[in-house]
Amino acid sequence: MYEIGAMKDLITPIKDKKKGNNMLHMVSKRAKQSRFQDVSGVALQMQRELLWFKEVEQLIPPSYRKRKNIYGMTPQDLFAKEHAYLISKGEDWMNNYMLVATLIATIVFAAAFTLPGGYNQDTGIPFFSKEPSLIIFVISDAVSLISSSTSVLIFLSILTSRYAERDSMHLLPSRLMFGIATLFLSIVTMMIAFSASFFLLYKGKLEWVPITITCLAGMPVILFAKMQFHLLVDIFDYTYRSKYHFKPKKRSLYY
Numbered sequence: 729m730y731e732i733g734a735m736k737d738l739i740t741p742i743k744d745k746k747k748g749n750n751m752l753h754m755v756s757k758r759a760k761q762s763r764f765q766d767v768s769g770v771a772l773q774m775q776r777e778l779l780w781f782k783e784v785e786q787l788i789p790p791s792y793r794k795r796k797n798i799y800g801m802t803p804q805d806l807f808a809k810e811h812a813y814l815i816s817k818g819e820d821w822m823n824n825y826m827l828v829a830t831l832i833a834t835i836v837f838a839a840a841f842t843l844p845g846g847y848n849q850d851t852g853i854p855f856f857s858k859e860p861s862l863i864i865f866v867i868s869d870a871v872s873l874i875s876s877s878t879s880v881l882i883f884l885s886i887l888t889s890r891y892a893e894r895d896s897m898h899l900l901p902s903r904l905m906f907g908i909a910t911l912f913l914s915i916v917t918m919m920i921a922f923s924a925s926f927f928l929l930y931k932g933k934l935e936w937v938p939i940t941i942t943c944l945a946g947m948p949v950i951l952f953a954k955m956q957f958h959l960l961v962d963i964f965d966y967t968y969r970s971k972y973h974f975k976p977k978k979r980s981l982y983y
Contacts, residue, residue: 740792747799749797750788751784751788751792752781753801753806755781756806757806773814774818777807822883823887825911828911829879832914832918836873840873843862843865843866844862859931865921868918868920871913875914876918878910879908885903886903886904908956916949
């Protein structure tokens with residue numbers, strides 16, 4: 729449409745004589761599930777649909793954006809109806825991330841009060857208070873608690889938001905990106921705290937035990953990063969580089 733120049737003004741006002749749908753009504757309909765095979769997550773499916781809708785909205789005459797079909801529905805009304813299922817599914821998808829973040833926050837909170845080696849009953853000071861491994865344990869556990877709590881709040885803000893179509897363009901994907909990033913940080917620091925506790929317990933003896941456990945503790949981190957990297961790249965691409973997706977790559981054929 730961009731490449732044909734002024735010729736598009738003859739095409740964009742065309743409407744369906746049977747149902748009274750114009751071009752924007754047709755775009756409002758939900759795409760087939762097969763079109764979403766390369767889209768990571770339900771939230772990005774909604775975002776891609778909305779980007780497509782907004783781009784076509786700029787092409788048609790302003791008066792046609794509020795035109796109703798024979799069912800009395802504007803393109804915006806039809807879009808909301810057709811994508812209600814995606815919104816509902818997106819909320820369930822967010823719940824899964826919040827559940828993981830809540831579980832991590834619960835674990836590291838409990839670990840903060842059960843330091844490896846215990847406390848001196850007379851002074852209340854931890855037995856390994858001067859050990860570097862205990863300092864690493866305490867700091868990483870605190871960072872994990874803070875980051876997981878932040879992740880929970882971010883996902884909670886997404887679930888309690890209006891979840892309106894306009895929010896799906898930039899606001900919700902941005903929150904999702906930061907929520908997953910803080911969740912990843914909480915997993916990394918939780919594994920560091922877990923490994924540091926074994927270095928305390930096996931200091932000076934059986935050193936291969938904490939080393940082996942530390943190597944194994946890196947597996948969940950690598951697995952999570954591998955699974956979520958593509959999602960984060962897609963979120964960044966469609967949130968901050970979306971204006972380039974429909975930019976004409978060729979010269980106009982007609983003027």
